[in-house]
Amino acid sequence: MxxxxxxxxxxxxxxxxxxxxxxxxxxxxxxxxxxxxxxxxxxxPSVINALKNKANEGIFGYPLRTESYFSAVMDWLSRRHGWGIQKEWMTSSPGVVTALSLCVLTFTNPGDSVLVQPPVYYPFFRVIETSGRRIKENPLAFDGQRYTMDLDGLEKIKGSRIKLMILSNPHNPVGRVWTENELRRLGEYCVQKDIVLVSDEVHSDLIYKGFKHIPTASISEEIARQTITCIAPSKTFNLAGLKSSVIIIPNEKTRAAYNTTLGNLSLAGDNTFGLAALEAAYKDGxxxxxxxxxxxxxxxxxxxxxxxxxxxxxxxxxxxxxxxxxxxxxxxxxxxxxxxxxxxxxxxxxxxxxxxxxxxxxxxxxxxxxxxxxxxxxxxxxxxxxxxxx
Missing domain, CATH: 3.90.1150.10 (Aspartate Aminotransferase, domain 1)
Structure with a gap:
């Protein structure tokens, strides 16, 4: 077509x-x-048709994430990125930035530090500072042509109150698709320091020839248990206005804590059209x-x-x-x-x-x-x- x-x-x-x-x-x-x-x-077109069909139903009560929804997400991640996840790992958020806020609120306390790698997507700073947390920076290295992670610089960062790190993978705005070695070293650092690693992977489907997106949590079981992965069809299929994201948390204790905050803030409800669009995008898009x-x-x-x-x-x-x-x-x-x-x-x-x-x-x-x-x-x-x- x-x-x-x-x-x-x-x-x-x-x-x-x-x-x-x-x-x-x-x-x-x-x-x-x-x-x-x-x-x-x-x-x-598959998304547009799914939304038309949903609109024609005429009743828009409280929706449910169905088995076909979960299968669509799992099959997509397996096909596109070679990452096998389990249904129970999945929870939700109206959007990825909302999920970042939820993670900051859940896994840190006021005065704690959150690690970022600037220059980076500017809402990272907002969700940290507006929650009364401190920004700790591990700036990217730049040789005038290409950016890399300053992995050696991580070890030099001082402060015992770093509880969380927000990673942009692929990186917005510099466009890096991180390699397995970069992600492994970063993940191992977070495991060693017991830092919750939140991986914003909303751009993960938009990769150019010669490069391959690697989900951070796919590196190892140990890193997976330390990682919260945020994905959505919003960038891939231009669906930001439908407010539907998938948050993947393999660690049961971490997932339960996240879901408690999600529920306490009354953000656990899904959007009827968002669910329909997400499923259609991942199944037929x-x-x-x-x-x-x-x-x-x-x-x-x-x-x-x-x-x-x-x-x-x-x-x-x-x-x-x-x-x-x-x-x-x-x-x-x-x-x-x-x-x-x-x-x-x-x-x-x-x-x-x-x-x-x-x-x-x-x-x-x-x-x-x-x-x-x-x-x-x-x-x-x-x-x-x-x-x-x-």
Missing amino acids: NYDFDTVVNRKNTGSAKWDLVAARFKDQDVIPMWVADMDFPTA EEWLEALLVYLEENLQFCLGWFAEKIPAIKVIRTEGTYLVWLDCRSLHMSSQELDTFFKEKARLWLDDGPMFGQGGEGFQRINIACPRSTLTEALSRIEIAVRGL
């Missing part, structure tokens, strides 16, 4: 946070939003996903070529996974504020500003390339013209 990713869908005035916030934040309504991790493609990955790979190569040929002052960090691309703009010699203003006012693009991602984000911008090629072409043209005008 052929899938169309080239047609531009007008998302303005549809209640889209990505597009309709432009009117509220910018005088120039021609600004193209390429900030949030939200694709400008319709989801898989694979062909669509394979077509999407081809298109995203082409967008990535298009982006890499354009910057190399026409905007060499901005360096693209070669992403290995996710549809988010990390732009090194330090050669423009602008302050963070100047750079953000430059993209918004001169290039008329709304990107995510590097400093939002913490230490190491200065001089960088994150751009979302999950859009029709024509939209990407227009965006890159705007950057080219703006840089040429400096």
